[in-house]
Structures are given as structure tokens and as C-alpha cells.
Amino acid sequence: MLHTAHPGGTVLAEDTNTRAWQIYGQRQLARNYNPPVPDRLGWTPWDGVGPGVEALGDVTGRRVLDIGSGAGHHAVHLAKAHGARVTGIELSPTQHRRAVSAHPDVDGVEFVEADVTEYLVGAEPFDAAYAIGTLAFIDPRRSLPALRDGLCPGAPLILSLLHTDLHGRGPSTEVAPREQMILLRDDPPLPTQM
Numbered sequence: 001m002l003h004t005a006h007p008g009g010t011v012l013a014e015d016t017n018t019r020a021w022q023i024y025g026q027r028q029l030a031r032n033y034n035p036p037v038p039d040r041l042g043w044t045p046w047d048g049v050g051p052g053v054e055a056l057g058d059v060t061g062r063r064v065l066d067i068g069s070g071a072g073h074h075a076v077h078l079a080k081a082h083g084a085r086v087t088g089i090e091l092s093p094t095q096h097r098r099a100v101s102a103h104p105d106v107d108g109v110e111f112v113e114a115d116v117t118e119y120l121v122g123a124e125p126f127d128a129a130y131a132i133g134t135l136a137f138i139d140p141r142r143s144l145p146a147l148r149d150g151l152c153p154g155a156p157l158i159l160s161l162l163h164t165d166l167h168g169r170g171p172s173t174e175v176a177p178r179e180q181m182i183l184l185r186d187d188p189p190l191p192t193q194m
Contacts, residue, residue, distance in 0.1 A: 013177040013193030017137040018091060020182055020190040025094025027187055034071045034102040041077055043132055043160035055130075055158045059084035062127035065150070067116050068134025072099030072109070079108035087126070089116045117142045120150030127151075130158040136194040140175060 043050040060083040066075040069088025078084040088111045090096040096113040147157055177193035
């Protein structure tokens with residue numbers, strides 16, 4: 001796991017992130033906010049930027065893993081518009097609750113509350129996997145080997161990651177956490193480690 005120095009000792013970066021996403025989910029639940037199911041799979045916060053579902057190949061009838069599925073809107077889009085069989089995996093109980101409550105009983109979609117690396121150990125390999133802005137919150141030394149083993153040979157793994165540039169330091173070649181903030185209107189920012 002990624003570790004960060006802390007005046008009182010060592011804090012696991014993933015624990016910081018888990019707490020942040022738990023609070024984020026609580027805030028969104030309190031607002032009763034769920035994003036709409038998109039008309040197109042988007043990989044960024046900006047509409048129309050980047051490729052669509054074609055980056056995953058033909059997903060019709062295929063098992064697809066949505067890593068860090070949050071409120072579940074991308075998983076629902078893939079199932080309804082493209083006939084994929086999607087498993088949305090989410091570590092945060094509040095984010096998982098958002099998905100389950102907003103999208104109960106959607107054909108072709110299953111929402112699972114679990115750590116993706118632990119879940120993949122016993123899962124049948126997936127035909128494709130994607131993470132939209134989420135995989136940077138998990139230590140790549142844990143996540144990437146688990147995904148390699150949890151995907152069928154040759155299966156696409158499509159990642160959309162935000163660049164952590166909160167302090168203007170630019171890209172790094174080190175696998176080390178960097179502070180980033182989750183911003184939510186009218187609430188204090190939530191510190192994370194990406």
C-alpha cells in the first residue's frame with residue numbers, strides 16, 4: 001500500500017482515500033444526488049472529450065468490470081445501451097449505496113461493495129475492465145497485478161486518470177502518493193492521496 005509521512009506517524013494513503021470517498025458518498029446521499037445515466041460513455045469530467053465505448057471494443061454480452069463504480073451511472077449505460085454484463089465494484093459503502101438505491105434491478109448490472117484487488121482473487125476473469133478517474137486512488141503495485149490476473153488474456157483495461165497537480169509539481173516518475181482534493185460545491189474539500 002502507499003504510505004505517506006504524517007507528523008504523528010505513518011498513514012496509509014488508501015485509508016485516507018477510503019475515508020474521503022465515504023464522506024463524499026455521505027454528502028451526495030444527503031443531497032439525494034445521483035448523476036444521470038449518460039448517453040455516451042465519457043472518460044473525463046468534460047462532455048465529448050475522448051473516445052466513447054469503442055475504446056473497450058464490442059462489449060455486447062461480455063463481462064465488464066467497472067472499477068470504482070461510484071453512483072453506477074456508467075455501468076447502467078453500458079448495460080442498457082450496449083448490452084454488456086457489468087459488475088460495478090465499489091469500496092465505499094456510501095458510494096455503493098448510491099448505486100444500489102439509484103439503479104435497483106437493472107438487467108445486466110451487478111453492484112458489489114468490495115476492494116477490487118480482493119474481489120478479483122475469486123472472480124471469474126472479465127472480458128474488459130475500465131476505471132474512470134478512480135484507479136489512481138489505489139496503489140498500482142496492488143491493483144495492476146490483480147487486474148492482470150482478473151482479466152481474460154488480451155482483454156482491454158481502459159483507464160482515465162486525473163493528473164495530480166495540486167501543487168504545480170508536474171508529472172513524476174515515482175510511484176508515490178500526491179495530495180489531491182475532492183471538491184464538492186458548498187462543502188469543504190476532501191484531501192486524498194493519488
